Amino acid sequence: MASIKDVAAEAGVSVATVSRALNGHPSVSAAARARVLAAVETLGYRPNALARSLRTDQTRTLGLVISDVMNPYFTELARSVEEEARALGYSVIIGNADERPDLQDHHVTTLLDRRIDGLLVSPTDGGSPRMLDAARAGTPMVFVDRWIPGVDVPVVRSDGRAAVRDLVAHLHGLGHRRLAIIAGPAATTTGRERVDAFREALAAYGLPLPDAYIGQGDFQAGSGRRVTEGFLDLPEPPEVVFAADNLMALGALDAVRARGLRVPEDIGLAAFDDIPWFLHTDPPVTAIAQPTRDLGRAAVRALVERIAGRAGESVTLPARLVVRRSCGEPPSEQRPPSPAQSPSPVQRSTP
Amino acid sequence: MASIKDVAAEAGVSVATVSRALNGHPSVSAAARARVLAAVETLGYRPNALARSLRTDQTRTLGLVISDVMNPYFTELARSVEEEARALGYSVIIGNADERPDLQDHHVTTLLDRRIDGLLVSPTDGGSPRMLDAARAGTPMVFVDRWIPGVDVPVVRSDGRAAVRDLVAHLHGLGHRRLAIIAGPAATTTGRERVDAFREALAAYGLPLPDAYIGQGDFQAGSGRRVTEGFLDLPEPPEVVFAADNLMALGALDAVRARGLRVPEDIGLAAFDDIPWFLHTDPPVTAIAQPTRDLGRAAVRALVERIAGRAGESVTLPARLVVRRSCGEPPSEQRPPSPAQSPSPVQRSTP
DNA sequence: ATCCTCCGTGTAATCGATTCCACGAGGAGG
DNA sequence: CCTCCTCGTGGAATCGATTACACGGAGGAT
Numbered sequence: 218m219a220s221i222k223d224v225a226a227e228a229g230v231s232v233a234t235v236s237r238a239l240n241g242h243p244s245v246s247a248a249a250r251a252r253v254l255a256a257v258e259t260l261g262y263r264p265n266a267l268a269r270s271l272r273t274d275q276t277r278t279l280g281l282v283i284s285d286v287m288n289p290y291f292t293e294l295a296r297s298v299e300e301e302a303r304a305l306g307y308s309v310i311i312g313n314a315d316e317r318p319d320l321q322d323h324h325v326t327t328l329l330d331r332r333i334d335g336l337l338v339s340p341t342d343g344g345s346p347r348m349l350d351a352a353r354a355g356t357p358m359v360f361v362d363r364w365i366p367g368v369d370v371p372v373v374r375s376d377g378r379a380a381v382r383d384l385v386a387h388l389h390g391l392g393h394r395r396l397a398i399i400a401g402p403a404a405t406t407t408g409r410e411r412v413d414a415f416r417e418a419l420a421a422y423g424l425p426l427p428d429a430y431i432g433q434g435d436f437q438a439g440s441g442r443r444v445t446e447g448f449l450d451l452p453e454p455p456e457v458v459f460a461a462d463n464l465m466a467l468g469a470l471d472a473v474r475a476r477g478l479r480v481p482e483d484i485g486l487a488a489f490d491d492i493p494w495f496l497h498t499d500p501p502v503t504a505i506a507q508p509t510r511d512l513g514r515a516a517v518r519a520l521v522e523r524i525a526g527r528a529g530e531s532v533t534l535p536a537r538l539v540v541r542r543s544c545g546e547p548p549s550e551q552r553p554p555s556p557a558q559s560p561s562p563v564q565r566s567t568p
Numbered sequence: 569m570a571s572i573k574d575v576a577a578e579a580g581v582s583v584a585t586v587s588r589a590l591n592g593h594p595s596v597s598a599a600a601r602a603r604v605l606a607a608v609e610t611l612g613y614r615p616n617a618l619a620r621s622l623r624t625d626q627t628r629t630l631g632l633v634i635s636d637v638m639n640p641y642f643t644e645l646a647r648s649v650e651e652e653a654r655a656l657g658y659s660v661i662i663g664n665a666d667e668r669p670d671l672q673d674h675h676v677t678t679l680l681d682r683r684i685d686g687l688l689v690s691p692t693d694g695g696s697p698r699m700l701d702a703a704r705a706g707t708p709m710v711f712v713d714r715w716i717p718g719v720d721v722p723v724v725r726s727d728g729r730a731a732v733r734d735l736v737a738h739l740h741g742l743g744h745r746r747l748a749i750i751a752g753p754a755a756t757t758t759g760r761e762r763v764d765a766f767r768e769a770l771a772a773y774g775l776p777l778p779d780a781y782i783g784q785g786d787f788q789a790g791s792g793r794r795v796t797e798g799f800l801d802l803p804e805p806p807e808v809v810f811a812a813d814n815l816m817a818l819g820a821l822d823a824v825r826a827r828g829l830r831v832p833e834d835i836g837l838a839a840f841d842d843i844p845w846f847l848h849t850d851p852p853v854t855a856i857a858q859p860t861r862d863l864g865r866a867a868v869r870a871l872v873e874r875i876a877g878r879a880g881e882s883v884t885l886p887a888r889l890v891v892r893r894s895c896g897e898p899p900s901e902q903r904p905p906s907p908a909q910s911p912s913p914v915q916r917s918t919p
Numbered sequence: 920a921t922c923c924t925c926c927g928t929g930t931a932a933t934c935g936a937t938t939c940c941a942c943g944a945g946g947a948g949g
Numbered sequence: 950c951c952t953c954c955t956c957g958t959g960g961a962a963t964c965g966a967t968t969a970c971a972c973g974g975a976g977g978a979t
Contacts, residue, residue: 218705220934220935220936221935221936221937222935230958230959231958231959231960232935232936232937232959233937233938233958233959233960233961234957234958234959235936236936236937236938237937237938237957237958240937244955244956244957244958245957245958246956246957246958249957249958261701263677263680263681264681264935264936265622265681265683265934265935265936266678266681266682266683266936267618267621267622267627267682267683267934267935267936268622268934268935268936268937268964269935269936269937270618270936270964271616271618271619271622271934271935271936271937271963271964271965271966272935272936272937272938272963272964273936273937273964274964276618286643286646286647287640287643287644287647289638289640292637292638292643293638295637296637296638296664299664303674308678310661311662313647313650323654326614327617327659329614330614330615330616330617331617331618332616332617332618350612354569438844467844467845467848470848471847471848493789493818494818494845494848494849496822497818497821497822497845497849497850498845498848498849498850499848499849499850499851500850501850571964571965571966572965572966572967573965581928581929582928582929582930583929583965583966583967584928584929584930584931584967584968585927585928585929586966587966587967587968588927588928588967588968591967593968595925595926595927595928596927596928597926597927597928600927600928615965615966616964616965616966617966618964618965618966619934619964619965619966619967620965620966620967621934621966622933622934622935622936622964622965622966623933623934623965623966623967623968624934624966624967625934
């Protein structure tokens, strides 16, 4: 592969001139520039990004470590991150942690070894030591979706509290009283938060959330299935199951079907994270939608700010309830009643 | 960030000794090695991958350019590629072409600029010039899923011919005669092949494939919707629509619903590429499943062979039909009848 | 005792870029 | 005509690793 020396030789100038010509430096004569460009063309020269990065100490690359690529929510997030980064002149290297702390650590390490300019993380657990070291050492970093408390890193996420309140109002309005949740891992912020929000919303209606109605999942389909089976085995099974992510909702749907039961007649189902497929399941699933595209964009912008040495602010965007048929009763045009304050806008979707 | 010089100073040895100690070179005394390791520990030293790659001329990184991340098929492919690569000591950088030739070219270029050791591509179109140049110039390269004819690069893909025959047999057995297809872009091999296989299979039953029953799609949901609307507007609409990928099937489902029609009573639906969600749609979708994990693995192995300077062989794995309810009649235990030769094994899945 | 071999180590070249500094030519100003 | 700037350019240092080569000392063979 042709190097800058070859180009210099071909153009009859020094490597310094080639470099200057290619980087738009002003003090290069038009003649020299033209000869360089011609040489580049005939040799098919492309600058070696490794050498350039080594010298300039910047890679114009962002690392993104997500919890699970197979989860459509994260796929969409990754896509929007890459889009925004590209618009800003950055590349993105994606690491898939598969909800495994060891893999998360592996990817953080390789990304850091590559000297990426900044790191976007959706932490799987309390945080890999490598990651915390990097954060302390001043590596530009931003948390997306999930975060680690007590670490001084901007967080870009969406707040589901209002949407969860809307969901509970919707369920209560349909006459449901026994509501259960499939929780995410307690090690993740989203895992804890969604349970808390659910519990609070229930409390506003004077509804309890007994321990038996809190199933411990891990954000994967398999756990959704197992937890739901447990719910169905209860002497008094819940009327509605709320899954804290879309994969567990899928598992729940599996479990319900395997028993020959129907949604929503026999048991209702709702999910956190809305995905295109939920429109086409049987029945369409009521879900809480995050503004995923906006989250990705905001995260990249915050990170690039940090890279530029500026603050890079945390961003919290609201999630919203999308009512479909999986909790009973086809959606009507009236809004669900609310306990005290008026609910945030609810989008209704017709399948 | 600490460099090898700092480690050398801290350990009281030369950089050469540090390098040797860290790379397991035999001729380093135990004492020196211990001092180096201690220095590495106290400084939190990590080798700079850029510098190492620049010197050794290998990045231990593979590039993967896929046509569309939001397509679960490609997501799963990416996941298995990364897994196998990691097992073999390689990292993977994913580029998402979004079915756009310009984006494909962009990613190929950035990956090549980074001096990746090898490139895995699922070409969006006839092939970006940069990619063809690289192939000719000897960059180790392997095509996955789709390929470009006439380029001397191994191809790892799955053959859907037998499965498409099984599908047509299944449909014929159900009494369907008017069968339509939503084709992929003619620029892609998979786009053409699936139509050809479908036409051949129909011919075996003496069924025609009129032009009106061939809708031109682009592997995205939107096109599936548009094409299906066209089919439904026909004076004599097809009895079954076969979508050449899962996203277009989703669009088809949309279009059918929007008309207030039901699947499979009013119109049947089948798809190429099976994905977990197809089990949970209304109704579950009959699909042709590719051995995605195996494809990813085989592709990485072939590429690594090429990188090692060996041949790296092409691999073709069979796809198989998974019968569900979207074409009518709940699956029974008997196999669909076949025209001439016996069909390949058909998996039946109970929702 | 002498010579040779081998082992552990250090010095320095190298990979491909960027960039500081010096230098020569040419034009402007005195 | 001399001096001083400016402009375009080249030489060489530099980034952080790997590795060829040289070298000194220990130990074995003769």
